Amino acid sequence: MKRGLVVLDPAEIPENEWHQRIDRVRERLTADGIEVALVYGDVYRSDDIAYLTNLCIYWNEGLLAIPADGAPALLTKLSPRVHTWMRRTSTLTDLRSGKAFGALVSALLADREPGTLGLVDAGLWPTALIDEVTHAAPGWVVRPLDGLVRQLRLRPSEPEKTLLRQAGAVLAEAAFTGNVSDVEQIVRDAGFTDVLVRPTATSVEITGQYRNNWLRVARDESLAADLEKAVDAVGDGVKTGSIPGARVVHHVDLSTGGEYVGQPTDRVLSAGEVVVVAIERDGAVAADTVLVTDSGKEVLTS
Numbered sequence: 001m002k003r004g005l006v007v008l009d010p011a012e013i014p015e016n017e018w019h020q021r022i023d024r025v026r027e028r029l030t031a032d033g034i035e036v037a038l039v040y041g042d043v044y045r046s047d048d049i050a051y052l053t054n055l056c057i058y059w060n061e062g063l064l065a066i067p068a069d070g071a072p073a074l075l076t077k078l079s080p081r082v083h084t085w086m087r088r089t090s091t092l093t094d095l096r097s098g099k100a101f102g103a104l105v106s107a108l109l110a111d112r113e114p115g116t117l118g119l120v121d122a123g124l125w126p127t128a129l130i131d132e133v134t135h136a137a138p139g140w141v142v143r144p145l146d147g148l149v150r151q152l153r154l155r156p157s158e159p160e161k162t163l164l165r166q167a168g169a170v171l172a173e174a175a176f177t178g179n180v181s182d183v184e185q186i187v188r189d190a191g192f193t194d195v196l197v198r199p200t201a202t203s204v205e206i207t208g209q210y211r212n213n214w215l216r217v218a219r220d221e222s223l224a225a226d227l228e229k230a231v232d233a234v235g236d237g238v239k240t241g242s243i244p245g246a247r248v249v250h251h252v253d254l255s256t257g258g259e260y261v262g263q264p265t266d267r268v269l270s271a272g273e274v275v276v277v278a279i280e281r282d283g284a285v286a287a288d289t290v291l292v293t294d295s296g297k298e299v300l301t302s
Contacts, residue, residue, distance in 0.1 A: 004193035006056045006089045007067050007211060013054075018091045021052050021152065022072060028148050029068040035115035038105070038133065039064040039149060040125050045255050048120065048149040049074075055090035056193060063101060063133075065108055075104040099131060102136035114139035121147040153252045155272035160213060162250075163289065164274065167192070167210030168289055168300030171217040174206055175301070177233055201216040202284050213256035215289040216276045219302040223279045223286035230277050231290055234269060235297025241266025247278045251289060276301070 029037050032208065041049040042061035049055055049064045062076040073094035074086070080097045087093065098104045109117070117137050119125060122144030134142045156164060167190070175184040180197050187195045187208050194209040205218035230246035242247040249258030251274040256275075269275060271294045278287035293296040 003058070003193040004192065004195070004209070006054075006058075006190065007191065008054050008089050008091070012043050012211065013093075013157075014161070016171055017157060017159065018052075018054070022066065024152055025052065025066055025149065026068050027156075028206060029066070029118065030116070032145075033116055034118040034143065034145075035068055035112065036109065037066045037068075037118040037120055037145065039066065039120045040129065043126065045166055047153070047212060047252065047255055048147075051149060051153050053090045053092050055086060063105070073108065075101060075108065076173070077101070094232065100132070102132045105133050105136040105137050109140065114141075116141045116143055118126050118143050118145045120145050120149055150252055154274075155251060155270075156213060156274060160211075161216075164210050164215065164291070164300050166302075167208065168215070168217075170204050170210075171208055171289075175204060175217045175219045178204060180204060187272045198299060200283055200285055203286070205285050205287060209255070213234060213274075213300060214251045216254060216278070216287050217289060218278070218285045218287040220284045220286040223284055226279045227277065227286040227288060229298060230279060231288055231299060234275065234277055234290055234292065239268055240265050240275075243277075245279055245281065249276045249278070250274070251276060 004021040039048050040063055041057050043059055049057060049062065049266065052064060060078050062074055065073045065075060071094060073096060074092050075096050077099065078097060078231045083095045086095055093114055095106055117140045119130065119142065134222055170187060170190040177183055180199050183197050183204055183206055184195065186219050192208045192210050198205040199222045202221040207216045226245060230243050233243045254276065269292045273291055273292045274289065276287055276289050278285060289300045
C-alpha cells in the first residue's frame with residue numbers, strides 16, 4: 001500500500017501538459033481504429049494511470065477508460081467515499097465505483113455502437129480480468145495493445161526533469177547516511193510517494209517514486225569505478241547490452257524491478273531517456289539514475 005505524499009500542483013506540471021498526455025493517447029487510438037482504450041493499474045503498477053491523470057492508486061486496482069472522442073473515466077472497486085480525495089488530487093472528473101469491473105465496463109459501453117476496445121499493455125493484465133472485460137463487451141472486438149502509455153513516459157518532459165533532479169538530490173543525500181531508518185526519514189520527509197530501501201553488506205540501495213517518476217541509487221566504493229565506466233558508456237552511445245557487468249533499466253520500469261517489460265537490451269539509448277545503471281557483484285551494489293542528453297549524460301543522483 002502506498003502511503004506517501006500525492007501532489008497536484010500546476011507549478012510543477014502545467015495543466016496543459018496533462019491535457020496533452022491524454023490527447024497523445026487519443027491520437028494513437030484514432031490512428032489504430034480503436035474507439036475506447038482501457039489502462040489497468042493496481043498498487044504495484046499504476047504509473048501509466050498516474051502519468052495520465054496524477055491519480056495514485058494507493059490500494060486495490062482500477063481501469064482508466066479513454067475514449068478516442070471523449071473525456072477519460074476511472075472504473076474502480078474502491079468505495080465512492082474516496083471520490084472527493086481522488087478529484088482533488090487528480091485531473092479526473094468522471095469516477096465510477098462498483099463491485100465488479102465487468103458491470104462497470106458494460107455500463108461504460110452501453111451507449112456506444114460496438115467497435116474496438118483496446119487493452120493497453122495487455123500482457124501485464126490479470127488473465128481473469130481480460131476474460132471479465134471481454135465478456136462484458138459483446139459485439140466489440142477486444143484488442144490487446146502494446147505499452148503505448150509507457151512509450152510516452154520514456155522521455156520525461158522538461159517539468160518532469162526538474163522534479164527528477166530534485167528527487168535525485170534527495171536520494172544522493174540519503175545514500176550516504178548508511179542507516180536504513182535515516183534513509184527512510186530523509187526520503188519520506190522530501191515527499192516521495194513510495195520508497196524501497198534494500199540494505200546490503202556494504203551499502204544501501206534506495207528505489208523511490210517522486211511524484212510519478214522513479215529513481216534508484218546505491219553507493220559502494222568497491223564498485224564505484226565500474227559504475228562510473230558504465231554510466232560513461234551509456235552517455236557515449238554504447239549499446240546497453242554490451243556494457244560489461246552492468247544492468248540498465250528504464251526508470252518507467254522500476255515499479256516492477258525491470259523484470260517484465262521494456263528493458264533497453266542491446267541498443268543505444270537516445271537523448272531524453274532516463275535509465276538506472278547498476279553494477280551488482282558478490283552482494284554489493286552501486287547504481288545511479290542517468291538522463292541521456294544530446295552531448296552525453298547527466299547523472300541525476302550524483
